[in-house]
Amino acid sequence: MSAIPGTEAIGGLDATALAARDALMASLSAASRTSGAASSGSAGSPDAATQRVNFLNLLITQMRNQNPLEPIDNNQMAEQLAQISQLEQMQLLNGSLKDALAAAQAAYAASLIGKTVTFVPEGESAEQAGAVTGVGVAGGQVSLLVGARSVPLANVVTIRGPAADAGAA
Template sequence: MPSISSVPQGYTAVTPSTTTAAKAPGVATDALGNPVRVPKQTLDKDAFLQLLVTQMRYQDPSSPMDTTQMMAQTSQLTTVEQLTALVTSSQAAFASQQQLSSAALVGRQVAWTDPVTEVTGSGAVSAVRFTADGPLLRVGDADVPLSSVTGVTAPAAS
């Protein structure tokens, strides 16, 4: 790195200590604090589109890409977008269905088994709490995940 005295007049020397790297998604810093790009672990429609554009940019002008190939790749991009939208809407529908199903269990008797400790229990569902991991049923003093319920019966007659 040039010394500060060798920097032309009117310019400021930039050193690692005088620069700041903005924290952007997918960007980390190395041991010196320099920004380092962290690659994505999955391919999405943006990555697919980037590959297609790069392929077109660097194609040989004397033998351009076949239009049939171009149309096939474009339709694949459309398919990837539609599948992504379908997965997103399916996940939302499943979450809504879980919430409705668990809310319908309030007041009912449930049996449950903890998959880790293999402890079993039963009791009336008094409340439902919705979390990022799924619905939790309040049974007595325990919070029971909906996935641990092994049986449901009608509420006891009073």
């Protein structure tokens, strides 16, 4: 017999737990559709939508296979849902911070145009110098165009004021 008149436990779940399960199922279906569309173009690490689907699948499996005499506590389920929500928010924040860092690095690199930099080319040990004539961003990495060379920003050793104009005497 259920604690609330007019409601009956089904498979060890009261009406509140059943409503929560139905909401999870609906959320899982929506997340699956979103995940399928989002992950169809990438084969890399699982994204937030895929991780959410995996978590919800695990939670639903846990609910289906629980002991009917000891059903999952609603507070515990709410805590688990809050944890996945926090994880998603942290992943979104991490992505935003990466974007902000890339923008700041690109802006800094642009401020070096016209200045002379000393750098160590990839795979070499001797320093070289030259005037920065442009900036490039590829694969999230910012590079300076020094002469005909693309120099990663991390390889810059020193920066001097504006490059001396070869035409001025």
